[in-house]
Amino acid sequence: MAWYEPLLAIDRRVLYALMFLAVLIPTLLPIGLPIRITPEVQNVYDRIDGLRPGEIVFYALEYDPSTAAELEPMAMAMLRHAFSKDLRVLACCLSSTGVTLVEDEIARVAREYDREYGRDYVYLGYQPYPGIVIMTMGENFRTPFPLDYYKTPLDELPMMRGVRNYDDVALVFTVNATSGIDHWITYGQGRYKFPLGLGSAAVMATNYYQYVQSGQLFGIISGLRGAAEYEMLIDKGTVARKGMDVQSIAHALIVLFILFGNIAFLVERRRRRLGRAD
Amino acid sequence: MKRELPRILTLVTGVFLALQYFVPHRASATVYETLMDWLIIVGIFAILLGIAGLVRLHSGKIRSRQTNWPFSIVLLAGLFGMIFLGFWGQDLGSPFVTAYFQVLNPVQATMFAMLAFYIASAAYRAFRGRTLLATILLLSAVIVMLGRVPLGELLWPPVTIGSLRIPGVGEISDWLVNVPNLAAKRAIFVGLGLGGAATALKVILGIEAPHLRG
Amino acid sequence: MPDSAYASSRTVDLAATAAARARIVLRAASAVALVVLAAVLTALPCARAVAPVGQVTAADTPNDPGRSIDVAWTLSPDDRLPDPGDSLALTVLAYRILRAGPGDSLVEAGTVLAGQASYRDSGVEDGVPTIYRVETVGSDSSLALSPPCAPAVARGQWFHGKKTVLLIFMLAFCGAVIGLIQQARRGRELYVRPIAGLAAVDEAIGRATEMGRPILFVPGLATAGDVATLAAYTMLSRVARKTAEYQTRVRVPCYDPMVMTIAQDVVKSAYLDAGYPEMYQKDDVFFVTQDQFSYVAAVNGLMIRERPATNFYIGKFYAESLILAETGNYAGSIQIAGTDEIVQIPFFVAACDYTLIGEELYAASAYLSREAPLLGTLKGQDWGKAAVVILVLAGTIAATLGWQGFVDFFATQ
Numbered sequence: 001m002a003w004y005e006p007l008l009a010i011d012r013r014v015l016y017a018l019m020f021l022a023v024l025i026p027t028l029l030p031i032g033l034p035i036r037i038t039p040e041v042q043n044v045y046d047r048i049d050g051l052r053p054g055e056i057v058f059y060a061l062e063y064d065p066s067t068a069a070e071l072e073p074m075a076m077a078m079l080r081h082a083f084s085k086d087l088r089v090l091a092c093c094l095s096s097t098g099v100t101l102v103e104d105e106i107a108r109v110a111r112e113y114d115r116e117y118g119r120d121y122v123y124l125g126y127q128p129y130p131g132i133v134i135m136t137m138g139e140n141f142r143t144p145f146p147l148d149y150y151k152t153p154l155d156e157l158p159m160m161r162g163v164r165n166y167d168d169v170a171l172v173f174t175v176n177a178t179s180g181i182d183h184w185i186t187y188g189q190g191r192y193k194f195p196l197g198l199g200s201a202a203v204m205a206t207n208y209y210q211y212v213q214s215g216q217l218f219g220i221i222s223g224l225r226g227a228a229e230y231e232m233l234i235d236k237g238t239v240a241r242k243g244m245d246v247q248s249i250a251h252a253l254i255v256l257f258i259l260f261g262n263i264a265f266l267v268e269r270r271r272r273r274l275g276r277a278d
Numbered sequence: 279m280k281r282e283l284p285r286i287l288t289l290v291t292g293v294f295l296a297l298q299y300f301v302p303h304r305a306s307a308t309v310y311e312t313l314m315d316w317l318i319i320v321g322i323f324a325i326l327l328g329i330a331g332l333v334r335l336h337s338g339k340i341r342s343r344q345t346n347w348p349f350s351i352v353l354l355a356g357l358f359g360m361i362f363l364g365f366w367g368q369d370l371g372s373p374f375v376t377a378y379f380q381v382l383n384p385v386q387a388t389m390f391a392m393l394a395f396y397i398a399s400a401a402y403r404a405f406r407g408r409t410l411l412a413t414i415l416l417l418s419a420v421i422v423m424l425g426r427v428p429l430g431e432l433l434w435p436p437v438t439i440g441s442l443r444i445p446g447v448g449e450i451s452d453w454l455v456n457v458p459n460l461a462a463k464r465a466i467f468v469g470l471g472l473g474g475a476a477t478a479l480k481v482i483l484g485i486e487a488p489h490l491r492g
Numbered sequence: 493m494p495d496s497a498y499a500s501s502r503t504v505d506l507a508a509t510a511a512a513r514a515r516i517v518l519r520a521a522s523a524v525a526l527v528v529l530a531a532v533l534t535a536l537p538c539a540r541a542v543a544p545v546g547q548v549t550a551a552d553t554p555n556d557p558g559r560s561i562d563v564a565w566t567l568s569p570d571d572r573l574p575d576p577g578d579s580l581a582l583t584v585l586a587y588r589i590l591r592a593g594p595g596d597s598l599v600e601a602g603t604v605l606a607g608q609a610s611y612r613d614s615g616v617e618d619g620v621p622t623i624y625r626v627e628t629v630g631s632d633s634s635l636a637l638s639p640p641c642a643p644a645v646a647r648g649q650w651f652h653g654k655k656t657v658l659l660i661f662m663l664a665f666c667g668a669v670i671g672l673i674q675q676a677r678r679g680r681e682l683y684v685r686p687i688a689g690l691a692a693v694d695e696a697i698g699r700a701t702e703m704g705r706p707i708l709f710v711p712g713l714a715t716a717g718d719v720a721t722l723a724a725y726t727m728l729s730r731v732a733r734k735t736a737e738y739q740t741r742v743r744v745p746c747y748d749p750m751v752m753t754i755a756q757d758v759v760k761s762a763y764l765d766a767g768y769p770e771m772y773q774k775d776d777v778f779f780v781t782q783d784q785f786s787y788v789a790a791v792n793g794l795m796i797r798e799r800p801a802t803n804f805y806i807g808k809f810y811a812e813s814l815i816l817a818e819t820g821n822y823a824g825s826i827q828i829a830g831t832d833e834i835v836q837i838p839f840f841v842a843a844c845d846y847t848l849i850g851e852e853l854y855a856a857s858a859y860l861s862r863e864a865p866l867l868g869t870l871k872g873q874d875w876g877k878a879a880v881v882i883l884v885l886a887g888t889i890a891a892t893l894g895w896q897g898f899v900d901f902f903a904t905q
Contacts, residue, residue: 012399012822019398033428036448064786066386066811097783100368100375132314139614167612175408178810201483201811206455206837210464225426248429250394255420257402262416265406296662300655303555305650321715321750326778333777357889387754388672389785390811396818397839403821403840405609463834470832472665472876473851476869479669481722485865486857 002271008262017255022253026245033245040212041229044197044219051170053086060174060184061091061105062130064098067177067201070105073240074199074227075102075175076109081112081234083120088159089191090169091146092124092225094133094155094180097124103149117150118157125149138192140164166194175199183209189216199226202265285484292482332357416456425451509541520656541629542582543569544637550624552741558648560617562609563589565638568628571606582634588614588627592640593620616646617812651712657902660759664879676864682871684829688721688827689846689857693727696826697734707731708800710816712789712807712831713784716750719854720832724807725829725855731761731804736771744777745794752779788812805829805844806853809836815845830856 020033048057059078063071082089093102103123110121117123124145126135141164142154144187154160165174174184181198185208189196195218198208200277202223211217224247227240295313298306336350363374407413424430425447434447445453480486526732546566565587566875574581578753584606590598591613601624616622621643628636675681711724728744735742744759746752749840756777763772780790792815795803803820804825805813812827813836820827821843828846829840840847848856851873858866883902890898 010402015398015402016395019395023394034434035428036431038452064386065383067389068383069390085487088348097382097386100378102369104370129314129318132311132318136311165612165614179808203459203811206459207463207835209456210460223426244428248427251423251427253427254398255423257398258405258416258420260405261402261405265408285769300652300659301650302555302652303556304559305648307557324749324753325782326749327780328752330747331749331752335778336777386785388785389789389815393811393814396814399571400814400818400839400842440729466834468880469851469873469877470834470854472873473854474832474881475662475876476663476669476873477719477722477854479666480857480869483670483868485673486722486726 002268004098004264004267007260008268015136018249018253021209021251023246026249027242030242031245032241033243034246035225035228035232035241036061038222038226038230039235040209040220040222041233043212044199044221045230045233046079047079047171047195047197047218048087048173049085051085051087052169054088054171056088056090056159056168057082058166058169058172059089060172060176061102061191062095062098062174062176062178062180062182063102065101066093068098068101070201070227071175071177071199071222072101072105073237073243074221074230076105076232076268077227077230077237078111078173078175078199078241079106080112080221083109084117084234086237087170088143090124090159091121092133093126094130095178096126096128099149110170118152122154122157122159123149130180131187132185135191138165138188160236166192168195170195171195173197173199175221177201177204183215185209185211186214197221202226217259281487285487289482289484289486292478296482328358421447422451422454425449425454504787517564531585532838540582540638541634542584542628545587545626548624548626548638548641550622552644552646552721553612553654555649555654557779558793559616559646560612560614561608561616561624561644561646562612563623563624563641565626567609569792570628570630576783583631584628585631586629587611588629590625590627590637591616591622592625593617593622596892618646618648621645623662634851654903661879665872665876668875670876671673671868672871673722675867675870676868676871682867684855684867684870687848687852687859689830689848689852689856690856692826692846693731693830694734696804696828697731697740697801698737700735700827701740703801704801705801706743706797706803707735708791708798708820708825709742709744709804710807711744711746711751711755712805712809713747713787713812714751714808715748716754718808720806720808722747723830723832723853724854725754727804727806727860728755729758729762730857730860733766734761736763736768737773739768741773741776741877743794743800745780745791746778747780747782747784747786749779750780752777755801784810784812788815791816795823797821799823800825803827805840806848806856807831808833809840811836814839815841820844900903 007274020021032143035150051057059075059076059082061071064074075169079089091102091107093099103125106121106123107117110117124141125148127144137145138210141160145154147153148157162168166188167237172184172188174196176184176198177200181200181204184198188194196216197219198211198217199221200203200208200223203224204226205222208220210218212220219229224240224243228244231237283319291313295310298310333354336353338344339347339350340354358378359375363372364374367373401419405412405416405473407416422433430451431446433449436446437444454476476484493588512628545568548565550563568584568587570582571584574583578832586601586603587603587608589601589611591601592598601615602611606612613624613872618786623640623643623716624641626638628638630636642676667783672682672843697707709728711728711816712718712720714721720741732742732789744755746755756774759777760769760772763769794800795816796819800820803816804824805816806829809816809831810833811834813831817827817829827844828848830853831840832850832853834850837847837849841849854869858870887899887902
């Protein structure tokens, strides 16, 4: 048997086992690789950092357990940044399976900064059909959300007095890995012209750089890498930064797989062409 | 009439909604919102249909002891169990939320995590330099994979030799993603938009209605 | 002069002198007080009230549903950043926008911070003449009210002017499609380039028949009204018809209950058209769950247990696309995928045998059936793309040469 034949017919379980080790080892033994800040993430940071204390930011945290690994670190970083700047946070979750997860996370970060519900932050919860919700919030938040997540009328919350629609918030930021992103861009920013930022999974974020170029998005936080950059900028949180070590080793492993696979393939093809048997 | 009435409804509703986009008046928005409310209501009843179909399918499997019938019991127990738990309350610490965090949360995260393994086996199998285009594909994939992680930027940083500056893998990766990749995506988006409009037109005009044949 | 007269005159003289002295003292004191006051006032930085805004104008908000008026004004001369070292200078804190209907008193419509010269009042009644006044709030709490502006009336518009170019393009596109359909019906030959994935459909169905294994058709994770799902119905109709002819089973797990009900009708109609209505089994088209990864787990299980010979992934897919395709590859199925989710296309390309990229998915119906109306629609799409290419080139030239009017004509915002 030629040396390259096992490489061409390698059992996929061997690949899975190597990938498992590539994820496990850096998780247990962090490396601490340096991370370069990209302009898109810097734009988001600068935008929020430039807001005045007391201004309201609207966070649409629309992820669920399946995408939480990639999106939760950036959502946590955004919340920490907002609370550290004494901004007030209005949040919702238009993903039915993520609403409890997001609620738990917001409450956790609010406790870190000793923020009071109703005065410093409000959580609207979930309503179905995100496109319709986004459109009707442009008229009045109370139209799709007459009550908050805890079934309190919005008018009874001190923070919501005088806050009617997108005109009364400084910006909207959606952490999203679904088609809801298009709804925010089309029905939200396209119709009501508020500043919109996006945090999304790395594989989806590449679709939306064109909106940054056209000015419809003021910035993008892309995947775990973007979350790690944001953690560095606010100098708080390490989940995403540790995750970058793991991602680095995993990517390097896949590149090695591709390399060895192609070496074996090219050698086998060359030998076939030359008609030589090993 | 069985075929004509749905076609007429489709035509009238489709034309109205197409024109509604250009009419900002409140009357138009009110009709649109009413139609969306009807859509939500129809969707809710469709969920009932789906659940009824699911229950019928799996209870039939249990009754006739088809292969793997015990898993049908697990499915029905999960379905009705969560509905039942939901009636007990959905506060933090309630059985419903506990089941959500202890069962659904880790299971969904695990399914998503499988992608890491599957991409490894797919990349190993598919990224072979069989042709020139396939070679360009695999080189682009390697550059972007290295450029997106700190290790890649460490291994291939920007290098300056005299007055010549060779960009690092991170910058090359950003360029690949923001320029040729974006250009191709925009072109596909244009095609998709026109194709989508054409498909919608076909359905509105009744040229294509596969569910109304027979 | 007698002494008494002199005494009285002297008294009078003395009295007059005292009064004069008093007047002099009083004048001097007043002068001193005035000087002191002037000094104090000069020392105080905010000796005057803040300046009001310039001309206030109000107009109906264009291209809106109504109940909204745009108010604009020129900034107060005091609306500026204080000079360095002069932190006590008089500046503007905010502007209060006040409105009144006919016969009503002024009420506050809103407040904006200094530096802003416009406000959109979304709380007015349609058809009611409304006037506005802008009150400047100074850093010393002084207020300055502007004169009222001319009345404005809020109204909803029946046509969004900024979308005119979209309407023109839409009508032109629809007209081209309808015209080409008519031409196709009259017998004009319309060329369609070969698409490998679609050419392989019949072969893939035949493979399943030979192997005696079912076909799996996954219509995607979108709703029933999504364009990708509409394309999936067309493909499903074709596949179901073929499987009926070949006496092979097709399994259709559905993510959305409405998709399930329509897919059941599609398959039933296809079996009826093929002449095999008795072959239709309702349980072959079934609802699974509306949770993404639960749905994927169920479909994966189906693939591993039943080992379908052919998998079709036609519709809208998200992160689960690679999981489905890799599992199908592991199960030994031939796989044909088509999605309009651009992000997922690379995963399908890597893991499937054939992939329909972008609009090839929408061309499937025309390609497979070769019916005149469908081919005409396909040609209309091509004409639309040609028009877009020409406009992109023209726009690039216009932007390069600074012809902003051409670019602005196509702006919808």
